[in-house]
Amino acid sequence: MSFDRDHVLRTTADLLSRKATATTEEVARAAGMSRATLNRHFPGRDALVRALEDFGITECEAALETARLEEGPVEEAVRRLIRAIEPHASLLTFLYSENQLFEGDEQNAGWSRIDERLTSLFRRGQEDGAFRIDLSAAWLTEALYGLLAAGTWAVTEGRVARNDITHMIVELLLGGAMRKDAS
Amino acid sequence: MSFDRDHVLRTTADLLSRKATATTEEVARAAGMSRATLNRHFPGRDALVRALEDFGITECEAALETARLEEGPVEEAVRRLIRAIEPHASLLTFLYSENQLFEGDEQNAGWSRIDERLTSLFRRGQEDGAFRIDLSAAWLTEALYGLLAAGTWAVTEGRVARNDITHMIVELLLGGAMRKDAS
Amino acid sequence: MSFDRDHVLRTTADLLSRKATATTEEVARAAGMSRATLNRHFPGRDALVRALEDFGITECEAALETARLEEGPVEEAVRRLIRAIEPHASLLTFLYSENQLFEGDEQNAGWSRIDERLTSLFRRGQEDGAFRIDLSAAWLTEALYGLLAAGTWAVTEGRVARNDITHMIVELLLGGAMRKDAS
Amino acid sequence: MSFDRDHVLRTTADLLSRKATATTEEVARAAGMSRATLNRHFPGRDALVRALEDFGITECEAALETARLEEGPVEEAVRRLIRAIEPHASLLTFLYSENQLFEGDEQNAGWSRIDERLTSLFRRGQEDGAFRIDLSAAWLTEALYGLLAAGTWAVTEGRVARNDITHMIVELLLGGAMRKDAS
C-alpha cells in the first residue's frame, strides 16, 4: 500500500491536539507505521510539525475559500465558515496550541493571514451593525478557536453528537456575537 | 523564607498551560528554585501534575462555593461563576487539556463533581426557560472551558485586556445561551 | 553481529563482583555497548541484576547437574562440584554479596534450592562418616561461598594462578571438612 | 549524649560490609543520627571511608599484637589470631572488599603490613613443617579473609550461632592447612 501523507498528518493532528507530549513512537503507531518509516517521510520531529503546519494552513485556507467569507450577510458567512472549517478542527486546535512555539517563523505568516481573514469577517459584522461592538473582533476570533477545540473534545468524549457539533458552535458564537435588538 | 506551595503550583500551572512540554528545569526556575528542591517537594513529574490536579479541584470548588450557583437568576449565577473562576483559568485550562491523563483515578471523581455542578447550573437555566434548549447543558459546560482557555491565551498574547476578559467570556456565553425572546 | 546476552551477563558479573558501585556506563562499556543499548535489553539497573540472578541460578544448577552430587564418595562429589562451579565463581560471588537484596522474591526460591542441594551434599558427608560433625553442613556451604569469592579475588589480584585456584579451594575445604582419622 | 566515634565506625562497617551501595542517609540512620551530623564529623563520604580504614587497621593491628603471632606453635598462633580478630571481622571484610579501590594509597601501606604479617605466619607454618606447602601462604591469607566474611554473613543470617563461629573458622582453616600426617 502506498504511503498516505494526508492520513498520517490528520492522525497526527488528532493525537497531538489531545496529547502534546506524545512520543514519536505513539505518533507512528497511531499512523500505522514504525518510527523509522515515519522518520523516512518526515526527517525529524520538527519536520513533521512544519508539515502539519503547512497542511493545516492549506486546509484552512481552502475552507476559507469554500466559505466565501466576503459574500452575503455576515451571519451566513459565519455559518458557512464553521461548517467548512469544523472537519479540520483538530488540525486547527493543534496549530492554535502550538502557535506560540514558532513565533517569528515564516509559517506564522500563513497562520496570521488566516487569523486576519477571520478577524476581518467579525469586524465586518460589527461595521454592518450585525455584531455587538463590546466583544472585539479579536476576541471573537479567539473564541472561535476555543469553541472549535471544545467541540472536538466534546465529541471525542461523547458529550455531544458529531452531527450536532457544528450547530452547537454556530449558535453559541452567533448568539453571543449578534446584537439582541437586531431587527 | 518558607516554601510557598501555592505559589509554586500557580506558577507551574501558568507555565504548563502555555507550554505543556516544559522541562522540569523550566518549571523549577519559573518557581524560583532548583530542580532538586522541586523534586524534594513533588517527587517526580507525575506527582507535580497530581498536586496540580488536587490544587485545581480545591480552588475550583472554592470558586463554586463563592459563586453560590444555586441562588438567584441563572444569568446572575453564571456571571458570578465566571467572575469567581476566571482567576484560576490557567489552572483550569491546564487540567482541561490534560484531563485525558490519569483517567479512572480518584482525581477524576473531584473533577467530575465540579463538572456536574456546572452542568446542573446550565440545566437549571434551561428548566427556568432562560436558556435555549437546543444547546445542551453538557455543551455549554464544555464551551465554558473552551472560552476560559481562549480567554487565557487571548490575554497572554495581548489580544484582549486582562480587565476585559471576564466581560468578554460572560457576554459571549450568556448571549449564546440565552433565549432571544426572553422578556 | 547479534546481541550476545550471555556475554553481557558474564562481563557484568565480572565487573560488579569486583566493584559493586560501578555505574551503568561502566557496565555498558565493559560489555562493549552504549548505556542506551544496555537499557534496551535490560530496562533499568534492577532488571539487569534480576537477569544476573536468573542467569546465575541457571548456570549453577547446570553445574550441579554436571557434578552429579549424589553419586559416589562425597569427597569426589565435592571435587567435581568445585571444578564445575569455579568457572562461574564471579557470578556466584556477586550474587552471594548481593543476596540480601530482593529478599522474599521468587528469585530466592531458585537460590534456596541450590543452597539446599549443597547443604545436602555436606550433610551426606557427615552421615557417611567422611566429614566432621562439629562443622555444620550449613557452615560448610557458607564457607564454600566464601572460599569461592576469596579465590576469585586472589586470582584477580594475582596472588594465585588461575590454574591452581580449584586445587586450592578443594584441598582447603576438604582438608578442613574431612575427619582426620578417616582411614 | 556525646558523640561515640567507635560506635559510628563499627555500625558503618557492619552496614557497608553487607551493602556496599548504602547511601549516606542509611549509614547515618544506622548510626542513629542525621546525615548532616554524620557529615559534621566525617566531612565527605571519602573521609568516612578513610576513617574506617584507619580504624580497621588500628583494630586489626591491635588484634595481631594480642595474638602474638610469632610465639609458640603456629597452630596455636592461628587459633589466637582468629579468636582476636573475629570481633572485628565486619571491619576487615569491608576493608577487604574495598581494598582494590584505593590502590597506591598510603592507607594501603597499613593494610599491606597486616597482610604481610598474616602471610608470614602461614609461611612460618609451612617452614615448620606443620602446614601443607601445596596451599600457598598467600592463598591461606586470602582464604582467612573469605572465611571471616563468610562467618560474619553466616551469623547475620542465623545459619551459625555467634558463639560457634570462631571454632568453625579455626577448625576449617587449620584442618585444611595442616598436614594430615603431622604427628
Next chain:
DNA sequence: TATGAATGAGTCTTCATTCAT
C-alpha cells in the same frame, strides 16, 4: 552542636535519530 531544607553534581532513563539488514 544538631538538624531540616536547599542545591550542584552525577547517575539513570528515555527519546529522537541513524544504521544495517
Next chain:
DNA sequence: AATGAATGAAGACTCATTCAT
C-alpha cells in the same frame, strides 16, 4: 521501501554536600 537494533543527546531523578536556623 520498510523495519528492528544501536546510540548520542537530553531529560528526570538521586545523592552527597552545604547552609541557615
